[in-house]
Amino acid sequence: MYLEYSEAPIQEKIQAIKQASHNLAFMWDKLKPILIDASKSQEEKDMINAVDSYILQYHSFDKNSFKFRYPIDKDYNPILKDEERIDIVNLKERMTELEHFFSGADGKLDYLQECKYEQEKYLQEIEAEMKAEYEAEMRANIQGY
Template identity: 35%
Template sequence: MTKIERNKQTEHQFNAFIDYYLSFPSYLGSYKRSFDILIKDVLATNSHVDYITYPLLFLARHCMELGLKTNIRYFAKYSGKDDYVKAGTHDLENLFRAFELHVEKTFENLKSKYGIEVEKEDKKSFKDLCKEVENLNSTFHALDKNSDAFRYPVDKEQNPSFNKGERINIIDVSELLEKSMTLFVHTADVFAKYTDYADEIENYYEGLMKEQYEQNMPY
C-alpha cells in the first residue's frame, strides 16, 4: 500500500464528511464511481480482474439495488402505491418488478387524476431500456440472490457461494451497468415534465383550498 504523506492538503482530502450525503442518489453515485475507479485500475495496471472480482461485482450489484430503491421512492409519490418503499430486502427481482409497477401506476394516475398523457415515445424508451437492464438484474439475482455471495465465500449453510466453473464477463457487466445507470438516473428526469406539472396542479388546489378556508374563518 502507498503510504499517504500527512500534510494540510491530504488531511483535508481524506477527511470524510460522512453525514453530508445521506440520500439514495448520493449513495448510488458513490458506489458507481467506486466501480469505475476499480475498472480503470485493472486496465491501467494490466492486472487480471480476478484480484478484485468480488468487491467489483458487489459494487455493481449494489448499484442495481440502490438504483431500484431510489426510483421506487421517487415514483411512490405519484403511483399511489407503497410496495417496497421501505423495503428491507436485497431481492433484485422483486425490486425490479416493484420499480416497473410504480412507474406504470404513475402513468395511469397522471392520466386519471390530472389528465396528463405520457407520450408514447417516452413510454417506449422506458420499456426498451428496462428490457436491457433486466438482463443484468436477472444475472445478479441468479448469482447473488441475498447480496452475500460477493461478500463471503460460503452461504449461511456453509455451501460454496459459487459452483465450480462459473464465469462472468466483467466487460458485459460494465456495459449493462452503464445502461442501468441511464435508466436509474434519467428516468425521473425524463418524466419530470409530467410529474412537475402534476405537482403544480396539486400546489394550486392546495393553495385554493387554504385561501377558501381562511376566507371562511370567523374573526
C-alpha cells in the same frame, strides 16, 4: 425510486422494503409499473424491457446478493463453483448502462412529479380565484337589492 415515486400508502412501502431484503426481482416488480406508466414512447418501453432482462438475469444468478459480496456462504462453502466465471468487463459495462438508465428514469420521474405538483398548484389558484370572484359577485348582487 419506488419509495419516492409510488403512490402506495407509506405502510405498504415499508412492508415492501422489509419483504424485499436483497431481492432485486421483487423490488423491480414494484418499480417497473411506475416506469411503464411514465413511459410514453415505444423506445422507452423497449428500454424498460431490456432493463427487465438485465435485472432478471442478475437476480437468477445471485438471488440473495451473496455471490458478489462474499466468497463463501454461511456454511463456509465457496459461493462460486469452479465452472462459474464472471466476465467483469461485461458486468461493469452492463452495470454502467443500468446506472445511466436509473439515473435518467429518476430524473424523468422527478420532472413528472414536479409538473404534477405545479399543475395542481395552478388549478388550486384558479379555483380560489373563481371562488373569490363568485363570492364578490354574489355580495354585489345582494347589496343591489
